[in-house]
Amino acid sequence: MKLITDFLENSSRKFPDKTALIFKGDKYTYAELQRNVQDFSSFVNRFQKNSVISIFFDNSPEFIISYLGILKSACIVHIIPSNISQTNLNEQIFSAKPKAIISSREFFPIISKIEDSKIEKISFHEIKSRLYEERKANMVDYAYLIYTSGTTTKPKGVPITHSNSVFTTNNIANILKYENSDIDVVPLPLSHSFGLGCLHTSLYVGSTLILHKNLMNTSEIFSSIKDNSATTFAAIPSSLTKLAKDKSYRIKDIFKDLRLIITNSTSIPNATVKEFKKILRHGTIATYYGLTEASRSTFMLFDDERKFDSVGIAPDQIEIKINNEKDSEKGEIWIKGLNVIKNYWNNLDADQNFVNGWLKTGDLGRLDEDGYLYILGRMDDIINIAGEKVLPQEVEEVVKVLSDIEEVVAIPMKHELFGNTLKLFVKTTDKSKITKTEILSFCIRNLERYKVPSKIEFVEDFPRTQYGKIKRFMLK
Secondary structure (H helix, E strand, C coil): CCCHHHHHHHHHHHCCCCEEEEECCEEEEHHHHHHHHHHHHHHHCCCCCCCEEEEECCCCHHHHHHHHHHHHCCCEEEEECCCCCHHHHHHHHHHHCCCEEEECHHHHHHHCCCCCCCCEEEEHHHCCCCCCCCCCCCCCCEEEEEECCCCCCCCCEEEEEHHHHHHHHHHHHHHCCCCCCCEEEECCCCCCHHHHHHHHHHHHHCCEEEECCCCCCHHHHHHHHHHCCCCEEECCHHHHHHHHCCCCHHHHHHHCCCCEEECCCCCCCHHHHHHHHHHCCCCEEEEEEEECCEEEEEEECCCCHHHCCCCEECCCCEEEEEECCCCCCCEEEEEEECCECCCCCCCCCHHHHEECCEEEEEEEEEECCCCCEEEEEEHHHCEEECCEEECHHHHHHHHCCCCCEEEEEEEEEEECCCEEEEEEEEEECCCCCCCHHHHHHHHHHHCCHHHCCCEEEECCCCCECCCCCECHHHHC
């Protein structure tokens, strides 16, 4: 298989009558999904090959049909997050320069506000199938365009080729042992590379995908897992941590028979890993490290407790090195491999992050003697306190041990004598009665003196990207 669209075509040949997708009670077989994609592709063939076509949907069958139909027509999909602001939408449209925007009825009033007469604005439900000559993409062609979450800088356009995605999907399926017998519960946004990778994997192996809009309705998710005898579940680390702190019998009953829980990108707390390893009778919890620009660069299966702080090792044909200016085991993580893009979308400044095929990630990390990667933070998050280099994550991980703490962010605060001190923003659990004094006392007992925060502030929540990541720079 060389193209993303080959995943569906292959599975529709092998398992035409098998349920491919379940969404809000509606079911699509692989054959039905393939027919819908083919019809949609016929409509999109009106546009020149390699044209950018924007799609604007919530998680839904329409998203999947539009996404795959555009790929099949050898065009490039620009994926717009459903909760995007009008300002950010206008910026992405200006950057991507699509020939058309296709949306659900729900979002059509929003795209109608875009003042560019050259862009065709189309509602999904108004599209009628038309017959055109079928076109084929090449594996080196761009498949889709997705913008980074922008936690530290302005979002960058990331063009992913079919070969990038096929290579990554093959690794996911092989390393995590996905099979056509799997039933995959996915409450992740398909507009993010984590959720999209789950979709690709289900199509690739011919499993059944149970799609949810998000993880807000946990009762609905639990019923979905239980009623369908699901085998895999995907969620971000903070969601798993929140679930792990729920000590009710129902959590254990719901998750005990899953064969795989997969999470992503950042280090997952040891306590969360251990809790789910106790819950899963025979299953595995796994994570990966990667960027939109270099998806699934490492995989971690948590089979060695000594390495639970790691995000795993790189698969074949992916290289990771630590680039340091001084003789230190810590440094910037650089990645090279078939999963790494060649350039950004119309962004020469950002292209400076590529050096002889290596992607400079901006992440600080280290490798151990066995090749396991450890994420230590962001290069630009390092705080200088009286000459000492402090990673905010070092402090945050200590404070998170407290049972009433849900999330913590440490940032620098200007100090006349020391240059900087630390300020903590703390989000507590709903029923927490913990005080600032208790947190400070805990820090004094468990941290070096210069790492103890000078100020603590409780917050109801943090500024976040559309994917739920905290915008640390906004707190500064």
